[in-house]
Amino acid sequence: MATLNPGPRVVKQAIHWLLKLRESGNSPLLQHQCEQWRAAHQDHELAWQRVQSLHQELNLRAVPGANVALQTLESGTQRLQRRQALKLLGGVVMLGSAAWLGKDVDALSNWTSDYASATGERRRFDLPDGSVLQLNTDSAADLAFDARQRLIRLKRGEMMLTCANDAASAVGRPLLVQTRHALLEGFDGRFVVRQDETCTQISVSQGNVAFHAPGALQWVTAGQSLRVDAQGASLLQQPEMDASAWTEGLVVTRDMRLRAFLAEVGRYRHGFVSCSDEIADLRLSGVFRLEDTDQLLQLLPQTLPVNVSYRTRWWVRLERQA
Template identity: 35%
Template structure:
């Protein structure tokens, strides 16, 4: 039997634990142990991930004797430099191993993939165009005109008369001479048709046809109701994140997909409303713009650890 994959909470906790471990091993004088403890106390997932990180550090922390002996006859500055590099490797090994355990191996081995915050475009052999959004992965099987969406979000523009198929964990999507976007989440896949036509075949349930301007979410057991969608939802294809009177919490959850590291915010910020179009090429600037227009303060511990709070004495 296959081992169930990690939940989104476990993956997020693993990333954060790896980041905390790296900060701890860097011997940064500004390291905030109280902040680490608050993070651990805030969730059972956090504490479990941290305990796993500590066990891994103990497993990999021993510096080989040959490395230690080689530093003894060096000047003090050289000894510190060598030992720092050795300890850095000792820290990175468990960090990489931890992330590798929590993130699916097939994502790392995918034919095409993007990093967090990255969007990329490719031209396929038949002239069709593929674009991947942040933190996404796709395998290619062009001999059978099939793509396999492993993670994240993609846009596909199909040319010619032969349809292209996209395999997802929940079923098969076929796109004919047109453009469609797919977004894969933990429990479902969303298909949005911009032009042409698409067919959705869940693992169980009837075949469903979609026309331009239509969108549907489907799971292995079948599809939900077909609905119209706002084209602004797909602004990521042009590097833009757009909100129209959107709850700030929802906007921040979407923005966090484009930022490496940890983005946290006070619950009091959830219900604030945001409207605007924001360029994804600089998410730090997006946070600054939000802070300028909303009663929100941005606290940057590092580029990869940001906390948002409700501004005190705000009206």
């Protein structure tokens, strides 16, 4: 019977596969062998997903003390101890003595953030100025309110902000949201901000948002969505999803590619969801509830010619119906 916390031996195996693939330049043969190991047991897949996600988030070798920890884990002469240098999946991780990490991929970020949510969790926070901050799945934000401004730094993920007037200040401090790609200023109203590695997307439900571009100011009004990336800013004409539906526990799609839909659903669950290339471009429109993503996936064959198969509890793949 598998548990939610794979044992040290499985953790060590997952790290071993990660390092072998990294050093081999992702050789097809090793990738196939790794996939076979992952499919052999659901604990293998869970360990792989957590180790892989942690590696991507933190770059393990860049963390102080991590090289020593990884060398220890790669060595066949020493066992993985309960409080050894790297304890990835037991609920707590320590790299050297530099940082502690929880069993979720972004636990370190959660612990060092003013506001955070776990995978599959949505949270609401009342801010000191009366504004309301809502975080979507696996998101984190910091607050920096001072005499000059009210600043929210979105560190990762997605948030909705319902703006309040700055009644506590005679000067009316601006209400700002900062991501790695954009600086935004909110006024009376409500808007969603979502960021990933490549871009930030702003969707305004009510009121107006100002995007502070270098040497310019661009307004985003109610009903509009703006994408900001390294190439600049552009309005999205027909978004594939209702940007604020997640606050109601929903995904609402409009002619969305199946592969993109599965990537969205994957944000709300642990593990890996994929589909074959031949069905990746199937289109999907509808309203889907997020409280049970397994049930959500089982609904797809009712509207699309697909089969849903569970290679493990955490590894789901969709194929075309025979």
